[in-house]
Each structure stands twice: as C-alpha cells, then as structure tokens.
Amino acid sequence: MRVLLIEDDERVAGPLTEGLRRFGFTVDHARTGAEGLAAPEAAMVLLDLGLPDMDGIDVCRALRSRSAVPIIMITARDDEVDRVLGLELGADDYVSKPFGVRELVARIRAVTRRARPALADPPGGSAQGADGPDRPGTPGVQRIGPLTIDCRTRQVRLHRSSIALAPKEFDLLACLAEDPGAVCSRRQILDTVWEPNFFGPTKTLDVHIAALRRKLGDASWIENIRGIGFRLVPPAEIR
Incomplete structure (x- = not known):
C-alpha cells in the first residue's frame, strides 16, 4: 500500500517512514500542506495537523473535496474541537502524539477495512452490466x-x-x-x-x-x- 505522509517534523517523519516500510508500506513524504496537496494520490493519507504553511484542517478539507482517499490525522493538539472538526470534514481516524508504529499500522488496517475499496471491473467489460450497478444479485x-x-x-x-x-x-x-x-x-x-x-x-x-x-x-x-x-x-x- 502506498501511503502519503504529510509531516514537517523530521524527528517524527524519519522513524515513522522507516517503521512503516518495515511493515511493507511504500511511503511518500511531504513536508508541507502544499507539497501534500500536489503529491500523487496514495491509498492512504497520514496528515499532521500542525504544518508550517497551512493548517492541517484546511489540507483535510481540500483533500476530501476532490477524493475519497482515507485520511488519518496525526495530532499533538489537546483541543478536542480540532479532532472533531477533522472528523466532520471527512477524516477517517486520528492518532495523538506520541504513538507507536504498531498502533498506527493497526489503525491504517482498520480504516482500510472500513473503507471497502471498490473492486476492479471484471475482464472483458464493465462490472455494471446491462442492468446497471445495482442489479439484483450483484456481490456487495x-x-x-x-x-x-x-x-x-x-x-x-x-x-x-x-x-x-x-x-x-x-x-x-x-x-x-x-x-x-x-x-x-x-x-x-x-x-x-x-x-x-x-x-x-x-x-x-x-x-x-x-x-x-x-x-x-x-x-x-x-x-x-x-x-x-x-x-x-x-x-x-x-x-
């Protein structure tokens, strides 16, 4: 799975990137909100709320306006309002600093299960068929x-x-x-x-x-x- 980590603190980003790679993830690292928004779309976004160029809440809003990619917020903020606002804007989960890589991996896997990503169309044609995507008997x-x-x-x-x-x-x-x-x-x-x-x-x-x-x-x-x-x-x- 390709993960986009938007985190400006190298003391967090470095060990986190290394740890995620040990669990088999491919990690793209963006150090600012602008870099994160310009990065190629990943399967998961790990978003720090305290970024140097813009508030992570605004990054979350921008990401969600154009994509359904799962977002896990990473925050050191104690204010519950920020966490709730992020969830209201479409973030899927949050972790509070400090946290362990194993905890984050467990959350990534849980969010991925809940996201239920779309299945690819079967070979030779569209999954919708003649009756449309909601025809009776279609799995899922x-x-x-x-x-x-x-x-x-x-x-x-x-x-x-x-x-x-x-x-x-x-x-x-x-x-x-x-x-x-x-x-x-x-x-x-x-x-x-x-x-x-x-x-x-x-x-x-x-x-x-x-x-x-x-x-x-x-x-x-x-x-x-x-x-x-x-x-x-x-x-x-x-x-």
Whole structure:
C-alpha cells in the first residue's frame, strides 16, 4: 500500500517512514500542506495537523473535496474541537502524539477495512452490466426497499437516483444497513464508523445522522430508539 505522509517534523517523519516500510508500506513524504496537496494520490493519507504553511484542517478539507482517499490525522493538539472538526470534514481516524508504529499500522488496517475499496471491473467489460450497478444479485450490493447500497463502489442510489454521501455518511449508512431493522447502539456505531473506544462527543454521531436523513429525503429512514441507538428501515415500515 502506498501511503502519503504529510509531516514537517523530521524527528517524527524519519522513524515513522522507516517503521512503516518495515511493515511493507511504500511511503511518500511531504513536508508541507502544499507539497501534500500536489503529491500523487496514495491509498492512504497520514496528515499532521500542525504544518508550517497551512493548517492541517484546511489540507483535510481540500483533500476530501476532490477524493475519497482515507485520511488519518496525526495530532499533538489537546483541543478536542480540532479532532472533531477533522472528523466532520471527512477524516477517517486520528492518532495523538506520541504513538507507536504498531498502533498506527493497526489503525491504517482498520480504516482500510472500513473503507471497502471498490473492486476492479471484471475482464472483458464493465462490472455494471446491462442492468446497471445495482442489479439484483450483484456481490456487495444491498437493496432495502428503494434504497441501493453498493459497498464495492461506495455508491448509494434511492429510486435509482444517485445520492452523494461524505465518507463518514456512507460508513454510517453501511453500518446501519448491515442488519436492516435491527437496532444499532450508539456505542456500536461509534466503534464501527469512527474507531474502537471512541471518546469524542457523541454529538458527532447526531450531526451525521441528521445529514444522512436530509440526503435520504425522509427522516423516517433512520429511526431513533431513545436511550439505545438507531435503526434503518424503509419509511413505509415505520409509519
């Protein structure tokens, strides 16, 4: 896996690059936000928030505006607001300095699993086929009433119209869709969509639930089970 490390501190970047290479990663190192934004796209971005030329939050925003590449923030900041803002902008996880290479590798692997990268088209033609990418029986494609979730391509369609979701919004929808109608606890959702033992404000989850409801066009798609969590059901089932 090719990793882009955006980190200005050589005392961090040097050992981290060496350690990641020992685990089999190919590491491209950018020392400023501008270098990072100009670098070729990688499979994973490790982004320091304290950069010399621009705030890492702005780099995160710029990256997310043009790409769904997984982003793990690296921060020495104690302010919870920065971490939450980064997650709201589309970062997938964060690690706080100091940290060990093994911890970072575990987080990279966890984020990669959650990202569910798209599968390549089969030889000799498009994976969509004559009936489109959401045809019944396609591996990785799930239908819940008029809602279609394609975990291979991270695309969502409602009544065959595409819905643009931010990375965390897609992960949240995919989490709820794993067992339609079943209640997912808030803790379960935070551990799955954000990180195990996430200790940030739970308002982060509520913000994403509200955004997802707006994009689905009907708040009743996601039912709030007071004091427990949420469940995903077609609106007709909860009227």
